[in-house]
Amino acid sequence: MPGGRLTQQERQQIALGLADGLAYAEIARSLDRPTSTITREVMRNGGPTAYRADLAHRATEQRAHRRRQAAPRDAKAPAQADGRDSEAVREYEEAFTTVLMGAGTPRMMARVLACLYITDSGSLTAAELVQHLQVSPASISKAITFLEGQGLVRRERDERRRERYVVDNDVWYQAMVAGARSLGQVIETARQGVGILGSGTPAATRLENIARFLDFVNESTTRAAEQARDILYVKPETPSDATS
Structure with missing residues (x-):
């Protein structure tokens, strides 16, 4: 699989793929690139509806130029104090x-x-x-x-x-619970529409089905979040734990 920066020709193929309504994974396969590369390229350059190959290529060159100016000459990206590769x-x-x-x-x-x-x-x-x-x-x-x-x-x-x-271990759980509460409002509003539009009418049936679907998903998601909450607090194994 090729590495390195995307070429201008590859960016033009990305733009054509987006215009044809292709998924990022399909575009990635056609270019023999990781899907994450295509996703990152599109999202940082206007998104799927505003992506332009020439503008994306120019913006990438400008970013690379700014990085070269900011970096010391002949210097590699130093490792961080914790030993991590700063560029990675x-x-x-x-x-x-x-x-x-x-x-x-x-x-x-x-x-x-x-x-x-x-x-x-x-x-x-x-x-x-x-x-x-x-x-x-x-x-x-x-x-x-x-x-x-x-x-x-x-x-x-x-x-x-x-x-x-x-950001702590519990924020994703709290965010999911908050999302469930918001979804609950959608469910309630959909069911209100059933009475207003008349039970048995096509519009009311559509709203009732939406409410039933979201109610099931909402309940399942909330229950799963409760059951899995403890996973957020699992500590990584230390080398001594693994050998004991």
């Missing part, structure tokens, strides 16, 4: 951001969430996020407000009274 971490953070965007999270919110999740502490201040993502404090504030509203981030004060933004 950066690429993973970018891939994680792309996946979150593909799941419907706006770009800046996805960048903040990915940044928080890949830190061992799961906690950063606004200043740390601004420095890492190279964006304005206002962008961070807006992203945190959105993520907090979704139950994906919480705020706390550290010993220096600084506000920190935190």
